[in-house]
Amino acid sequence: MPWLPDLVTALFKRQRRKASRLQSRAWRIAGVYAAISILWIVFSDQILTLFVSDQALLLRLSVYKGVGFVIFTSLLLLLMMRRTYGAIEAGYDNLKQHKQEIERGNRLYSALSHINQSIVAAADRQQLFDKVSQSLVNYGGFRMAWIGTVGEAQSVPEPLAWSGDGTSCINDIIQHSGHDARGINPWDKVINDGVSYVCNDVLFDPLSKLWRHEAIKQDLQSFTSLPLRLEGKVCGVLSVYANEPEFFCKRELSLLEEVAIDVSFGLESFRMANERYEAETTARQESQFSQAMLDSMPGIVYFYNEAGHFLRWNKNFETVSGYSHDEVAGMHPLQFFDDDEKRLLELAIARVFRDGEAAVEASFMAKNGSKVPYFFTGRSVRYKGQLCLAGVGINISDRIAAEDRIEQLAFYDPLTGLPNRRLMQDRLQHSIATGSRQRKYGALLFIDLDNFKTLNDTKGHNIGDNLLTMTAQRLNGCVREGDTVARFGGDEFVVILESLSDNVEQAVNNAEIAGEKILRAMSEPYPLQGEDYHGSASVGVSLYGDRDISAHELIRRADTAMYQAKRSGRNTLYFYDPAMQAVLEARLQMETDLRLALEEKQFCLYYQPQVDNEGNVVGAEALIRWMCPTKGLIPPGDFIPLAEEAGLIVPIGNWVLNAACRKLKAWENSALTSRLQLAVNVSARQFHQDDFVRQVLDAIATNNVRRGSLKLELTESLILDNVDSAVEKMNALGDAGVRFSMDDFGTGYSSLSYLTQLPLHQLKIDQSFVHKMLDRSVNAVIVQTIIGMANNLEIEVIAEGVETMEQFRFLKDLGCPLFQGYHFGKPVPEKEFEKALSSSPRATS
Incomplete structure (x- = not known):
C-alpha cells in the first residue's frame, strides 16, 4: 500500500498547521491583553482622580477597579482556554477517526489481497466462495459475510459459502426477506437491477424490516449486498455485515465493489477454463476418431501448389473421380466440389498455406455427377522446391451411415421402443417453444408405477420388463396422435400433451382428463405368468405455455408433483402449480x-x-x-x-x-x-x-x-x-x-x-x-x-x-x-x- 505513508504525512502536516494557527492566535490575544492592561493601569487611576477627590472613596474605588479587572481577565482567559482545548480535542478526534479509517482501509486491502490470492489458487467456484467469505471476516474485520448464487427462476439467492458470527441465521434472513404482501427483500435490487444495495443502519432501513429482529439478535447493524456477474448477467450476491452502524463509507464500498469485480472475474475465469477444457476434449476426441478412420480406410492422395495446379495424385483419385490422368492434370481442386461447398474448401486451403494444416468434410463430386462424402486433411509441405498442399481424402460414407444409425438407437428405449430421456427432452423443449409461440398451453405428466420395485424383486426382472412393456402400450393408447410417451428411466414414464388449449382452465381440464384416463389404464389388471397383477401409478402434472421455462425445470416440477401424488396416497394425480391446482379445485367446485x-x-x-x-x-x-x-x-x-x-x-x-x-x-x-x-x-x-x-x-x-x-x-x-x-x-x-x-x-x-x-x-x-x-x-x-x-x-x-x-x-x-x-x-x-x-x-x- 504505497499510499499509506503519504496519507499519514498529510494528516500530521494538517495537525501542525492547526497548532501553528492556534499559537499565532494566542500571541495576538496576549499582545492585545498586555496593551489593554498597561493602558488600564496607567490611565485608570488618573481618570478616577479627575472625578473623585475624597481619598477614602478613591481608595475603595481603586480596590473595586482592581477586583473587576481581575474578574474580567479571568473570564476572558477561561473563554480562550476553552476554545483552545476544544480545538485541540476536535483535532484529536479527527486524528482518531482518520486512524480508524486507515485501519479499516488496511483491513480491507489485506482482505482484498488474500481474495486475489484465492482467485489465483482456488480450484473451483465453491473453494473460491469459501476463501472470499473467510477473508472478508478474518482480514476485513466484518462480522459476517456470505455468498449466494441466483438461478434464472430464482428471486432470492441460495447461499453457498459463509463465514463469521451470525451465519446460522442466513437462511432465516433469506426466507423472511421473500416476496409477500408486506415488503420486498433487501437484495431484490441487486438481483433485478444489478446494483449494490447499502444499509448503514438496519434499525431505520425500510427494506430490512422483515428480518430486523434477527439482525438485532445477531448484532448485525449495517450491511451491503453487491452483485456478482457472469457473462454480463447477475449470477450471485456477495453480502457483508458489520456490527456497528454507518460502517460502510464511500471508500469501503469502493473496495468491496472491487472485491465483487475480482470475484466475478474469478467466476468468468472458471467458466472460460471449463469451456476451454471441453473444447480441447472435443477436439482431441475428434482428432483421435479421425486418425482411426484414416488408418483403417483407403483414400485419395494428392499434391498441388498455391496456384491450384495438381503435381501428383494416386490412382484411387482417378478411380473415384472418374477423370483420366490428363484431365486431372488440367483441373483445379475446387472443380471437384459443388458450388455451395467451394467457399468452405477455399477457407480450408487458405488455412493450410497460412497455418500449416487444416481439415474439412465435403462431398467429392465425380465426373458423372455423383457425390461421395469425404474427410479431407491437408498439410503444407515443400515439394520439388515449392510450397505445396499434401492432402488425404478418406471416404466417410460408412461412418456417416453408422453415426446416423447410432443416433437413431440413442434416441429410443430398447425395451419399450418409446423415446428415451434424451429425445423426450428435445421434444419437450420444442413443444415449449411451439406453445409459447402459438400461445397454447401444454402439459407434462410424470408417471411412476406404484410398488414396481416389490414386483421386480419378488417376481424377477423378466416379469418387471413385461409389465413395463405393457405399461408403454397402454400409455400410447391413452394419448392423441402427436403427443409423446417416453420412458424416463426405471419405472418412470413421461407424457407430453401438446396444444391442449389457449385457455388455462380448459388446458387444466384436458390435462386432468388425460391423467385420469392414464390412471384408469394403469389400474386395469396385467396378465403376468398366468395371473392378474393389479397395479397403479402416481401422476404429477405441470403445465407450460404462458412463459418461458426450460425442459429441465418443467421435468423437475412434474417430478415434484408426482411425489406429492405418492404422498397423497398413490394412484392419484397432482398438479404442481398451486395456481393450476386452484383451477382444478374451482372446476370441481363448479361441478x-x-x-x-x-x-x-x-x-x-x-x-x-x-x-x-x-x-x-x-x-x-x-x-x-x-x-x-x-x-x-x-x-x-x-x-x-x-x-x-x-x-x-x-x-x-x-x-x-x-x-x-x-x-x-x-x-x-x-x-x-x-x-x-x-x-x-x-x-x-x-x-x-x-x-x-x-x-x-x-x-x-x-x-x-x-x-x-x-x-x-x-x-x-x-x-x-x-x-x-x-x-x-x-x-x-x-x-x-x-x-x-x-x-x-x-x-x-x-x-x-x-x-x-x-x-x-x-x-x-x-x-x-x-x-x-x-x-x-x-x-x-x-x-x-x-x-x-x-x-x-x-x-x-x-x-x-x-x-x-x-x-x-x-x-x-x-x-x-x-x-x-x-x-x-x-x-x-x-x-x-x-x-x-x-x-x-x-x-x-
Whole structure:
C-alpha cells in the first residue's frame, strides 16, 4: 500500500498547521491583553482622580477597579482556554477517526489481497466462495459475510459459502426477506437491477424490516449486498455485515465493489477454463476418431501448389473421380466440389498455406455427377522446391451411415421402443417453444408405477420388463396422435400433451382428463405368468405455455408433483402449480355447484326471437341460463362443457326440454304467442340416449303441446355419428309433430347425401358465414348456395347471427325467409320477451 505513508504525512502536516494557527492566535490575544492592561493601569487611576477627590472613596474605588479587572481577565482567559482545548480535542478526534479509517482501509486491502490470492489458487467456484467469505471476516474485520448464487427462476439467492458470527441465521434472513404482501427483500435490487444495495443502519432501513429482529439478535447493524456477474448477467450476491452502524463509507464500498469485480472475474475465469477444457476434449476426441478412420480406410492422395495446379495424385483419385490422368492434370481442386461447398474448401486451403494444416468434410463430386462424402486433411509441405498442399481424402460414407444409425438407437428405449430421456427432452423443449409461440398451453405428466420395485424383486426382472412393456402400450393408447410417451428411466414414464388449449382452465381440464384416463389404464389388471397383477401409478402434472421455462425445470416440477401424488396416497394425480391446482379445485367446485343447481332448479330459459322477412316474430330459440345464488347469472359457455364432461348434460337437456314444453303450453293461452314455434338445442349425448324419443314424447304428452310448435336443433356431427339411428329417431318424433332444424349448417360435413335421407324441416345458416358475407364474396356465395339448395330440397332456411340492417337486407335479397340475431333482439328472460313481443308486429304462423 504505497499510499499509506503519504496519507499519514498529510494528516500530521494538517495537525501542525492547526497548532501553528492556534499559537499565532494566542500571541495576538496576549499582545492585545498586555496593551489593554498597561493602558488600564496607567490611565485608570488618573481618570478616577479627575472625578473623585475624597481619598477614602478613591481608595475603595481603586480596590473595586482592581477586583473587576481581575474578574474580567479571568473570564476572558477561561473563554480562550476553552476554545483552545476544544480545538485541540476536535483535532484529536479527527486524528482518531482518520486512524480508524486507515485501519479499516488496511483491513480491507489485506482482505482484498488474500481474495486475489484465492482467485489465483482456488480450484473451483465453491473453494473460491469459501476463501472470499473467510477473508472478508478474518482480514476485513466484518462480522459476517456470505455468498449466494441466483438461478434464472430464482428471486432470492441460495447461499453457498459463509463465514463469521451470525451465519446460522442466513437462511432465516433469506426466507423472511421473500416476496409477500408486506415488503420486498433487501437484495431484490441487486438481483433485478444489478446494483449494490447499502444499509448503514438496519434499525431505520425500510427494506430490512422483515428480518430486523434477527439482525438485532445477531448484532448485525449495517450491511451491503453487491452483485456478482457472469457473462454480463447477475449470477450471485456477495453480502457483508458489520456490527456497528454507518460502517460502510464511500471508500469501503469502493473496495468491496472491487472485491465483487475480482470475484466475478474469478467466476468468468472458471467458466472460460471449463469451456476451454471441453473444447480441447472435443477436439482431441475428434482428432483421435479421425486418425482411426484414416488408418483403417483407403483414400485419395494428392499434391498441388498455391496456384491450384495438381503435381501428383494416386490412382484411387482417378478411380473415384472418374477423370483420366490428363484431365486431372488440367483441373483445379475446387472443380471437384459443388458450388455451395467451394467457399468452405477455399477457407480450408487458405488455412493450410497460412497455418500449416487444416481439415474439412465435403462431398467429392465425380465426373458423372455423383457425390461421395469425404474427410479431407491437408498439410503444407515443400515439394520439388515449392510450397505445396499434401492432402488425404478418406471416404466417410460408412461412418456417416453408422453415426446416423447410432443416433437413431440413442434416441429410443430398447425395451419399450418409446423415446428415451434424451429425445423426450428435445421434444419437450420444442413443444415449449411451439406453445409459447402459438400461445397454447401444454402439459407434462410424470408417471411412476406404484410398488414396481416389490414386483421386480419378488417376481424377477423378466416379469418387471413385461409389465413395463405393457405399461408403454397402454400409455400410447391413452394419448392423441402427436403427443409423446417416453420412458424416463426405471419405472418412470413421461407424457407430453401438446396444444391442449389457449385457455388455462380448459388446458387444466384436458390435462386432468388425460391423467385420469392414464390412471384408469394403469389400474386395469396385467396378465403376468398366468395371473392378474393389479397395479397403479402416481401422476404429477405441470403445465407450460404462458412463459418461458426450460425442459429441465418443467421435468423437475412434474417430478415434484408426482411425489406429492405418492404422498397423497398413490394412484392419484397432482398438479404442481398451486395456481393450476386452484383451477382444478374451482372446476370441481363448479361441478358440485352444477349438481346442486340441477337439484334446486337454479336454471332458467332466455328467449331470442326468430322473425320472417317482414320482421314478424314467428318463433324463438330457448337458451339456458344458470342463476347461481353466489355468482349471479352464468352464461352457458361457462358451464355446458363442464356439464358434458361431468355427465350432467342429459338431465340438464331434459330439464330444458320440459321447461320449453311448459312454456309452449302457457303461450297457447295468448293470441299473441299461441302460434309461435320454440327451438330447443339437443346435445349429442342426449340425442344418443336410448330413451331419448320417449323423453321427448313424455314431455310433449305431459304438457299437451300443440303439434308443430316444438323444434329440436341438431348439429351435423351429431347426426353423422349414426345416420340410420338418427333417421329412425327423427321419424318417430316427426310423427308426433316435432320439427327438426340443422344447427350451424355449413361448418361440418355438409353434403346432399345425408340431407336427402334426413327428415329435416329447416337449415340454420351458421353465423360465421353471415358475419363475413358482406366482407368476403366467398361467404356470400356459400350463403346463397345454402338458400338455393334448401329451396330446391323444399327445406325451410333461417339465418342466425343477423346483427345489422345491411345483413338483413342482403339476406332478404338472396331469398332467405327467416332470421335470428341481435338485430331483432338479444336473448332475454320470458317476461322481457313477452313484453317486447307485445310492442312488435303481430306473430304469425
